[in-house]
Amino acid sequence: MQKKLRCLFFVLLPLIVGGLSGYLNMEAMSQYQVLNQPPLAPPAWLFPVAWTVLYLLMGIGAAIVCCSDKEGKKEALTLFFIQLAFNFCWSFFFFTFEWRLFAFVWLIILLLLVLAMTKAFSKVSPLAAKLQIPYILWLCFAGYLNLGVWWLNR
DSSP states (O other): OHHHHHHHHHHHHHHHHHHHHHHHTHHHHHGGGGSOOOTTOOOTTHHHHHHHHHHHHHHHHHHHHHTOOSTTHHHHHHHHHHHHHHHHHHHIIIIISOOHHHHHHHHHHHHHHHHHHHHHHHHHOHHHHHTTHHHHHHHHHHHHHHHHHHHHTO
């Protein structure tokens, strides 16, 4: 039972962190649509849908790692928590504080952390690592959008 609760914790944690970030930045996020957008910018409704899926995949990957008995689990989960904290902070930098260039640099660091986490996950569970591929791709796309919004609105 305790192992199941730990696994559930890891699945739910990213959803809670993402939901809290969205809630705390909700007012500033609503102003995003009035900014000049780069080509390929998706409609606003897509962001919460995409992030919900990404947080679920991230959490499932972390749960798989957490429930494993393989070596490297502690390092992988440490990177999971660090990248999740960086993920949480990005919204404040981009939306609330409007530090868009700083947010882009922060996003690059986040991407590097997620790559390191994915590599650490792969040592414990190849499946947990593969579940992070959409997150990595979305962060690359988010970097393009972040930089584009900064450039077009400076």
